[in-house]
Amino acid sequence: MPDTISSNDPSDGAYNYAYLDEQTKRMIRRAILKAVAVPGYQVPFGGREMPLPYGWGTGGIQVTAAIIGRDDTLKVIDQGADDTTNAVSIRRFFARVADVATTTRTEEATVIQTRHRVPETPLKDGQILVFQVPIPEPLRMLEPRETETRTLHALSEYGVMQVSLYESIARHGRIAKTYNYPVLVNGRYIMSPSPIPKFDNPKLDRNPALQLYGAGREKRIYAVPPHTPVKSLDFDDHPFEIERWTECCALCGSTQSFLDEMIVDDAGKRRFICSDTDYCQERQEEQRR
C-alpha cells in the first residue's frame, strides 16, 4: 500500500509520496543499482514527464524522488547556492510532495541535489550527492549518434576524446576545457561529471559519498560508488589542473573555494565571492565567534 501525503493543499492528496508512483520508483531504483554496480556506465531508464520542465533538473528530481524517505534531510543547490530560484523551486517541490526536512547545511544533509557544483565542505560516508545532468554522453559533441557512442564505450575506444584534448593543446597551448571536463571512472568508462567546473573534478575522486547522476530528457542514470577512483583525463606533459584566482572571497576571505565574479558598478568594477553560499556563511560565522 503506497502511502500518500496530505498537506495543507488538498489537491496534493491525489499524488503518491514523493510524487512518483511506487512502480516507477522501483524501476528507477533498479536502474540506480545497476549504475552503482557498473560505475560510470549510462543505464537507460524509463524517465517520466515531471511537473518541472526538461532541462531544469528532471533527471536529478526523479533520482531524488526514488531514494528519498521521511527520515532524510534534503539540501538543493544550483551554482553552489541554496537560494537560486531553481534550487528554491526544487526544494519547495520536495518539501511539498515528500514531507521532507530541508537544510542549507552541507553537513546536515543526507541527500544533496546539485546543479553545476560539488559542495566545498567535504562529504561524508552515508551522504548521497545527486547531480542534474543535461547531456550524459561525454562523447556527444564529438559523435552525435547514440548508436556509435554506445559502441565506443563498449570497446573502450576513447581515442577520439584524447585527440580532442590534444587539439586543444595544439591550438591554445593547454587544455582549454573548463567545465564538464571528462573523467575516467574506475579505469573503465569515460563519464561526463555534468557541467561542474573542473575545479570540482578532484572532489569526485574516492569521495566517501555516493554520487548519482540523473539525466531526465536523455533518460539515463549513472553513478560513482563511494571511494571509487575518478581520474580527470590529461597527458603526462600536460597534467590536469584546476582554475585559480588571484583574489580571495570578499565576504569570508577564502582562497580555497570556487569564486563567482560580480560586476558591482557601471565602470565594470569586479568583486569575487564564494559560489558555495553555505561554505561562505559557515566561515563568516566562525570568524565572528
Next chain:
Amino acid sequence: MYVAVKGGETAIAHSLELLADRRRGSRDLAELTLDQIDQQLALAVDRVMTEGSCYDRSLAALAIKQARGDLIEAIFLLRAYRTTLPRFGHSEPIDTSRMVAERRISSTFKDVPGGQVLGPTFDYTHRLLDFSLAANGERPAAPTAPVDATRDLPRVGDILEREGMLEPPPANVGGPTQDITRDPLTLPAERPVRLQNLARGDEGFLLALGYSTQRGYGNNHPFVGEIRFGAVPVSFVPEELGFPIEIAEIDVTECDMVNQFAGSHDVPPQFTRGYGLAFGHAERKAMAMALVDRALRAEELSEAVTSPAQDEEFVLAHSDNVEASGFVQHLKLPHYVDFQSELVIVRTLRAEVEARRQQTALDQAAE
C-alpha cells in the same frame, strides 16, 4: 548587489501570483469556460490531446486555459498529469474501417467505394477575414446528409493492395508493443516505436521535415491514398470477461500516404506506404507524420539515407516539443559557475597571446 543576482522564495511566489493575474486578463470581461474552449477552439484541443498523448477534451481545455493559450505549455501540463495516471491495460487496436467518417478524401482516384466526403475543411475557404465573427453573429446549423453508421468504409489502400500494387500493412506480430512513455527509446527503433514517437511529435517539426522531403531532401513521390476523419469505437478486454467491450468512441484523423518505390532485384516495383494518425481533426499533422514515417523507412526499403527526414536518430531525438522547449529554455537558468570558468580560461589565454606579442616586439627591436 549580492541579493540582486539571487532569486528568493518570495520572488517566485510573487511571480506565480502575477502569472495567475495575467492569465485572467481584464476583469471587465467574462472568464472563458472549458466548454467554450472545447467547442470553439476545438482544433487547439485536438492538438493538445494528440501531442499530450491523452484523449480527454476537458483536461486538454483546462490545460489550454491554464497555459494562456500557449499550446506547447498546455501539452506539457497534460503530459505531466497523464504520467501520474495508473495503467489498467491496453485497448484493442482501433479499426478505422469502422469509422463513422465526417470527412474522407482520396487524391489517387476520382471516385472510391463509399464516396468522397468533403466534410468540414479549411481547404476551400477563401482566407478573407470574416468580420461578421467580430460582431458575434449567430450561425444557423449547417445541413448534413444522413450518415449510415452500420456500413464499413473500406480503405482505398486495401483496394490497391488486393491487386498487389501496394505493399500490405505490416502484419500484427502479436505481443505488447514497447511503450515509449514507459520505456526509454533505444536505437535503432522498430516502426511501432517510431510511429509512437511521431504521433506525439511536434506538428511544426514534422511539418518542416515532411516538407523537406517534398523539396528533394529524401523525396519519395507521395500521393494521398486517403485521409479520413471521424469517430471510431475503442474496445477493451477486461481480464474478468475475456471478450472485448466497447468503452468509448474517439475522433481520429488517419492518413494513408502512397509512395512510389522502384523495386529491387527481387521485388517488383510497387507502391509503399507512410502512415499518420492523430487524435481529433488534425490533417496537417497526420499528413506530415505519414511523410516522415515513409522517409524513415529508407533503410528498410534499401534506399540511400541522405537527408535529415530519413535519419532516425536525428528525427526521433528531436521531435518532442516538451523536451525541446525545456532544454532550449533551461538556458534561462543561471550558468554563472560555468561562465566564470570560461572567463578564467579566456583571460589566461588572452594574457598568453599578449605576452607572446610583446616578446616578439622586443625580439624584433633587439635585432
